[in-house]
Amino acid sequence: MSKSKAAPIPLDMTKFDDEEFNSDSYVYGILATNAEDDIKNFFTLLEAARESAASVLQKNVYRNYTEFVTISKEISKLESDMLTLRGLLNELRDVNEILRPDEPVEQIALDVSPVATELSPTEKKEGMPFVRPQEMLDFRKMQMEKLFDLIEGVQKMIPESSSRYLARDGSKTQYWEVNPSNIGGKKQCVHFFVLSDYLLVTTKKKSLISGKSKMTVDKCLKLSEIAIIDMKDSEITNAFKIMRHPNTFVYRAESPEDKRSLLAAIKRVTDAFLVPKKEPEKETKELRSSTPLLTAQSEAIAETVAAAPTKIAVVKDSISMPDAQFLFELPDELDVLIAHREFDNAVALMERGRSILVSNSVETPRVQIMKYNLEDRISRLASTLCGDLSSPICTKKQGQANIALLVKLGFGKEARDIFLTSRTKAIHHHIRLLKMDGEVASYVSDLADVVFQMIRNTCDWYKVSFHDSTMASGFMTWVRGEIIYFSEIFRRHVFYELQEFSVISDCLHRTMENCELLREAGLDLSFLIEQLLLDDVKEAINRHSKLCRDKIIECINTDNFSQVSNPKLFEDAELSKPISQSVCDFYEILMTFGSNVGVLMSIALYDKIVTSLADFFSCYLDRSLELFQNQWTPSQYNTMVFNADFVVNDLVPRVSTQLAARFERAIPELENHRQYLQNVIRKMNIIYIKQMIARLIGEFFKFQVLDYTSGGGILDTAKPSSDMIKLCEESHKILQHIPPAFKASETMKAIVEGLFELMLESVQQFILDMHFFLQLARPFISEKSTSSAHQICEKALRSFVSQNSGVTAPLKGGEWYDARVKASMQQTAKSFPEFTTTK
Template sequence: MRASVADVNEEQLRAFYRSLNDAKTLVGSDLQRNVYRNYTEFVVISKEISNLDGDMLLLRDFLNELRVINTSFKDEVDPMAGIINDPAPIAESITQRRKPSEMATADMQTIYRAQLASLWESIEGSQRLLPFAPDRHIVRDFSNFVELHPKTLQARQATQLVLLNDCILVASKKKRTMSSKVKLVADRCWELDKILVADVKNTSDLTNALKIVHYNDEYLFRCERPEDKMSLLVTIKRVTDELLESSKQNDADAKLSVNEPLLQMQSQVEARSKKSRNDRDPTKQMPQLASSDVKWLSELPDELEVFIAIREFEDAVAYIEKARAILSSFSSDPGKLDGVKEEIDTYVDKLSKAIGRDLSNSLLTKVQFQRNVNWLLRLGLGETGREMFLATRSGVIKRRIRQLTFEGDVTTYINELSLVVFTLVRNTCEWYRDSFKDNRMASGFITWVKEQITIYAQIFNKQVFGQNSLNLRVISDCLRSTAEQCSLLRKVGLDLKFMLDDIFAEEIKKLIIAYEERAIGRLDKIIKEDKFLVVSSQSLGTYSPSYESPHILC
């Protein structure tokens, strides 16, 4: 201080003092902000440490058990003799060390079952969404959350989030009738591997919010304190990581089970090839399954899972085709590869469902439709693709028909109806012809066309022939417009005029008969009302008879 302020005056000294106070205030505010920001992480880390303590104790028990078993084997001078002559000491030592862990596992399952039972009692309808499953247990619940509308940000309902080791349950808070108490009702439940939890940045309109994405649906939740939000995000991440690790372990076990039949078959093929070397007959030797193929088949499930998740359907179909080509080369002994084929069929089913959802979209362009159909054909699911496509087109035609409004003019309505139906049928025929090249699948499409024509004929009969007040000119105009639109199908190779003629023939016949009866009735009425008198019944010769009636009947 003497070196800094030795040669300054009073004003400079006061300015230096003010700068020191400002620096002190700034440092204090920064320190306070750092404490607030790190406090939540400190709390979460403390809970993580407490969880790690229990894991370390369990790991220590496992290590002690392993050490005792290892020691018991080392103490045996002759391991085979000890096993054959007196296996009791080793069995007793292993049993004594395993009993506590087995008992601990049974106790944990009992605790988990009690947790779920308590959850079912406290939250109405939770047992339906959250049935019992082994090792399913509650991790933590978060009660101070409110569900918001994703677009308007308006509060929908107060909720409580219950996080389990494999899923998350959302329960809404509702008031009881005739009471001020609040009851919890289970609203929805999501599996952790099928949702995405993301933090939402604070804005002027929204604070302390997070977003949960489940397929195409988004849900927004908000809490009062930022500590609650950070605690939920960190806990979900920890549980998700644990779930991912367990799934990786299960996949590794599944790979071992998949590789086992492949390795067995490879050993058998090698044995056969060695046995037949003396013959030197290349026509009787079986091809060997290369180690690279074994490794590639073992990694195939993971690759297909990723491709389906990121919607790389072209790569997924190519991988399945390659796997089928590899497996087809060993068709002489198919029993060894049943496990691999079943797993491939499982992913083929999952892939076809994903492609089918896209194929069911009524807004697909022709190029997108052909691409999806091509994938299904390569998978050997042409029939499935045809049924999905035709069902989608039926829905489009039905929806377009419902959009037509009937304003009283039958001729105009039938013109619009025929235009919509026959145009969509023609477009469907063009798409189908360019995508499905196999003629054996044409019968299913013709059946679909007949169904659409039958539906159109039913609507036509109801609107035209079902009304007795229409004259023949209106009916003729409706039939003419229908025939003109139906003739457009000839451009795509369909001529269905004979079908319409067969359907309308009976109604037209009834119409002619009814018209004849009405005409005869009117004629009889005119004759009865007409008064005439015959003057003479003799031969009239060349002169005309005279009647009192002004009407002359021929």
């Protein structure tokens, strides 16, 4: 029966149009609930959708470009029509003004323009921000009379008006008119005079009669009928256009300052009569809403201005007339500089304005207005700089320049937050570009390279951009957040997927290698990564330790305990001990575990690593002890003991030395655990003794079935029985094969003691045998063995007497037994040199 395939993952393109679409949550949801094949198919659908969207976007670009050209032409035509309509409306307004009677002098609204303030004689003498209406009208009239005398023909071109005044005198600044058809060529030198409602373009012409130069009107343009457009520097620099339907005039200034000064004066005047006056409260609210970075000081100034009385008052401050002129013109200058993105010049002017205002000691309404206007432009500039700084295409040079300007403006913390936030977005963007092709270690290596390299670059940028030491804590907080984000991705791909420990070790090793990049920059974050991943690493070590224990038990169970020829476990020494294959496999398991956890050798994992290694040694010795109780050949017994002795006395010290070098401290836990392992070897010794005794009594010297109850006397030619000879031969073999881990003399003594404890029934032949064995094995006869032998002989004699009461043959004495034993020793003892030479 075929398995039904799972339904493919649907691709809903409408989700991507949602403004609140979260790409991370969407991807996590897909990865968590679907299989790998479904995800690959879904990825193919996404690739196809992306290519389709790119194709559609390209077609839209071509189509929109054509429509854009068409719309641009329509906008140009509409602009001309609007200029014409505005001219007609202005003519209608002029007719209405002519028909309206003149207002009394007392009702004329007082103009507080910076030019009027600059030219006021009362201001020059007393330093007051406002003048009386009659004095203002007299001064304006005097200005216009001088203008009429200076410029020939101006009275014929502009109608007379009592409210007109001179906003900018351009007699000392010259400009060049440029031919629109030939941008590089100059037509004539001109001067601009800005009136409250007209723009006069004049030229100097030489009189044929007097020979003197006289200014004449070249163009008289009504401000309400023209549009002034600033031109970016390309073939011609410092240029601007004046448009009056259907004509367009192009002019060029000698310097950028001259151009900005003229444009700012025109803008100031046009704003004065085109923009209707707003109520103070409404104006304050709009200013607040239009300035996102408005400071508390600016808000207070705005409230003060809104609540200021409208009556004329005489208030003195310490700001000089040139500084006042500069501060009143500063907002327009800053608007032009910000629009042209000349931020360095704008910040320089702002700093100058701030220094002037700080030096003032009197808080007058005029000063409050100046402060408000300056703070408003500062906030606008800061908003623009912050927007540029947060842009993903902001280069290092641009970012450092913007940060430096923001710091000068007093927005250092805002610059820091925006800069670090943009770096976070850049890191996350680069992480999303990484491809996961199944190699977890390769992906983690790329991930660590991206995160740590970008943190390193951010650190370099930060040191150059922010010199204030108080900013360091914010940067470290940001670094910690990025490391936490990296750890979450690392944990998801490495630990949650239950990767093999070798893969986990490789991933951690590559991560620690990338940490060296930050250590070179003065940031050692390896401890933070270890702290964040500590619990996961411990759990991984537990899983890996369990697998290692299973392998250890398996390698012991499959071992036949035959000696391996010339095993080379260590690179620096060749092993000559008769160990078996299980020890070689056990050593490989230890080395693999040490290699895997080598990168994790931190003091936080000390207990876990040492405990795991001690558990491995216990696992091998305990299982060996269990198998030791089975029936094996003497050679296998010896190999098993050699294995245990090698593990306890060679491997444990070597592992302890290596750990001490890695942790730079002694490892007392393994030394203490070695005492427990020594007890296991002692238990094996006891089992070995019992097994040998049982083997000797059960196979070679079955004294229970020997006939020692003969009624006749023992002959003078009697010799030890053949069974005793076999017992001695096998005991000799056992002595030859006793492992070095068991002390030969101690072990043989224990075997002899065990034999005599079992031999409590015998006859005179047995007594002779005992005498012979005692004499032959004298180096291994203890007091306990002698006592048991005496008991055996006494019991044997009693048994002999009780069972053979009619025997008349006398029992032999000790001298007789000694003589017979000595004769047998001379004949047979040469076969057992170890008995006679061992001490």
